[in-house]
Amino acid sequence: MKIVYIPLDERPCNTDYPLNAAEVAKELTIVMPSKKIMGQKKQPGNINALREFVLEESRDADAAVLSAEMLFYGGLLPSRLHFLNESALEEYRMLIHEIKERNPDLTLYVSNLIMRTPSSSSSDEEPDYYGKYGAEIFQYGWLKDKKQREGISEEEEKRLTDLTFFIPKEYVEDYEKRRHFNVKVNLLNSSLVKEGLVECLVIPQDDAAEYGYTAMDQRKVLQSIRELDSGEIMIYPGADEVGFTLLARAYNEQKGNRPKVYPIYSSTWGPFIVPLYEDRPISETMKAHIMACGCELASSAEDADMILAYNTPGKKMQESWEQENNQDVTYSTFRHLPTFVRKIEKMIEKGFLVVIADSAYSNGGDGELIRLLDKKGLLEKITSYKAWNTNGNTLGSTLAAGVLALSNPSKNKLKNNLLLHIYEDFIYQSIVRMEVTQEELPDKGLNYFDLKGKKEEVRSLVKEKMQEERKKRLSHSFKKMDDASLSIDFPWNRMFEITCRIEKTETKE
Structure with missing residues (x-):
């Protein structure tokens, strides 16, 4: 094909x-x-x-x-x-x-x-004027739309008027x-x-x-x-x-396939939460993504070709780097991760193909979930793990990885992909990226959006920290895969994304 x-x-x-x-x-x-x-x-x-x-x-x-x-x-x-x-x-x-x-x-x-x-002012990926007026352009469009659809308050009307005069007309027109x-x-x-x-x-x-x-x-x-x-x-x-x-x-x-997907959630409210950067509940986005990749919802686990283990917030979504020191209490009070992990374990024991969409946080993975999966020896038994920028990014790539692994998959490739995305989506995005940005880049005259001519120096530093975090966080998993197989790069010379590669596996097919 x-x-x-x-x-x-x-x-x-x-x-x-x-x-x-x-x-x-x-x-x-x-x-x-x-x-x-x-x-x-x-x-x-x-x-x-x-x-x-x-x-x-x-x-x-x-x-x-x-x-x-x-x-x-x-x-x-x-x-x-x-x-x-x-x-x-x-x-x-x-x-x-x-x-x-x-x-x-x-x-x-x-x-x-x-x-x-x-919603923020940055010209990194937008026109130059968005660096100064981006937040205001977002607010202007937001108020303009809300006014047309349902009306706005007197205070909002004043803000809209102020923005009309503040943002140069030629920028709005462009x-x-x-x-x-x-x-x-x-x-x-x-x-x-x-x-x-x-x-x-x-x-x-x-x-x-x-x-x-x-x-x-x-x-x-x-x-x-x-x-x-x-x-x-x-x-x-x-x-x-x-x-x-x-x-x-x-x-x-x-x-000629139409695989059936059965979701299990880590929290009761998970399906109804509207994630950061999106406009609708998680369950509605899930329905669209399942249809888009040529699958359909299963009515029960027994009827499913794959299990979508959906890690969601308890009540409120935060950025991944907030989980260490500023985690919202509802991540604990409105969900029970040990029960979720036990469900995953039972599905694997029954022979189901299990893929994990880790959407508890935006821009990275959930450290507590990884800890529990590692402790129970489940990280190498799942078929896919993804946890990147938005819920939609995570969900779509997770479902696709499951679809492509349904028929006699390459076990070596599966294991490489698993470790790669744990490295990038969890270790880099949730831990190393913010640590290096806040603690290392300022002294080097660098920032999140521009590594200037010091990409090699930062790459070496980031790789070392990623390997250190892997040893700390994955004490029971991927023991036979050599750290030396990890390589990284910064494709846009900034901290937001990396190219992550795993070159070796420990088994022959």
């Missing part, structure tokens, strides 16, 4: 890690272009070369998973910075037509994000013009589904909120979808996990 894959951008969460998950499925071949033509952060990829790659490789492929951000704009960040005009829309439409003309049997799976609206164009791209992809050229379109919301520019754009796209009356278009919270999701869906549909 051959699938052509064009990722959202060149970072490992969109390239290396989905491919790692796919390598577990022995009969699956994924072809992806070289990162050299994908661009670098705000620098767009070589769109002509990317399109030529798709046209050529799709000739004999069974399916193609395509990110509109990469094929249309040259990457995720370029989609927030471009100055494209209407002619680009027609060029893209013609590309999709040509892909299908060359291989009419090819199944096309396309993702196209609704542009995010960050921002809204780009958003308006990007919605046209969403609508174009929707129309391609109606034409029968695209079999599945997923429109994830990046860092969604209840009100604001993203919510306004979502309503425009939803209205168009209703008019098209297509069941093959889905909108839900997510972003960087979408490559995982659509690779899993393509794999399922090419094999």
Whole structure:
């Protein structure tokens, strides 16, 4: 089975890690272009070369998973910075037509994000003016949307007026013009589904909120979808996990499978909590992600192909780095982790495939869960562990990893992926990242967003700390896997994300 894959951008969460998950499925071949033509952060990829790659490789492929951000704009960040005009829309439409003309049997799976609206002022991933006015642009859109939908208070009206005068008009016009164009791209992809050229379109919301520019754009796209009356278009919270999701869906549909997923939660309120950076309860996002990856909800564990062990907050979600010294009391009072871990143990004993979506915190994993799983010797018995930026990121990649491991998986690849994501999602994101940022970078003249010319020095420091934390936190697990196999890098020369690789395993297949 051959699938052509064009990722959202060149970072490992969109390239290396989905491919790692796919390598577990022995009969699956994924072809992806070289990162050299994908661009670098705000620098767009070589769109002509990317399109030529798709046209050529799709000739004999069974399916193609395509990110509109990469094929249309040259990457995720370029989609927030471009100055494209209407002619680009027609060029893209013609590309999709040509892909299908060359291989009419090819199944096309396309993702196209609704542009995010960050709530803080930073130009690291946004236009330069967002560094000074980002928080105010978010507030302006939030109040503007709320006023239109349900009205605002006198105090909020005053704040909206103040923001109107405070933010330079040309910045608001630039921002809204780009958003308006990007919605046209969403609508174009929707129309391609109606034409029968695209079999599945997923429109994830990046860092969604209840009100604001993203919510306004979502309503425009939803209205168009209703008019098209297509069941093959889905909108839900997510972003960087979408490559995982659509690779899993393509794999399922090419094999004629529709696996059943049964969730078990770590807390009673877990299904009803609205996570940070999202706009709906966890259980509703779960339903969308299960459908998006070509699965369905099981009515019972006995009816399931996999068990989704969903680690959720007790009542309130926090950032992962708060768990050590500032943990909200409801993580203890509104959930009982030993019971959750015992459920996982029982499912494994019964022979179920168990994947863990660790969404108790945003931006990293739950140390108490890892401790209990390690103590009971369960970390090497689960099929997947994920715990990254948002609940949607964690959930989508977890489900996909389970799907790709359902049929005679490579045990070596599974074990590599498990340790890799414990290293990155828990050890790095929850512990080492903030420790190094606060305690080491200032003395070196560095900051979270820029490692300048000292990347090698920081890389060595971070790797050492990650290995130390592994020895402290995983005293019962992965004993036969050598620390020397760990390698890391900083793909965007900042602390937010790393490239993490595990090169060795201890068994032969």
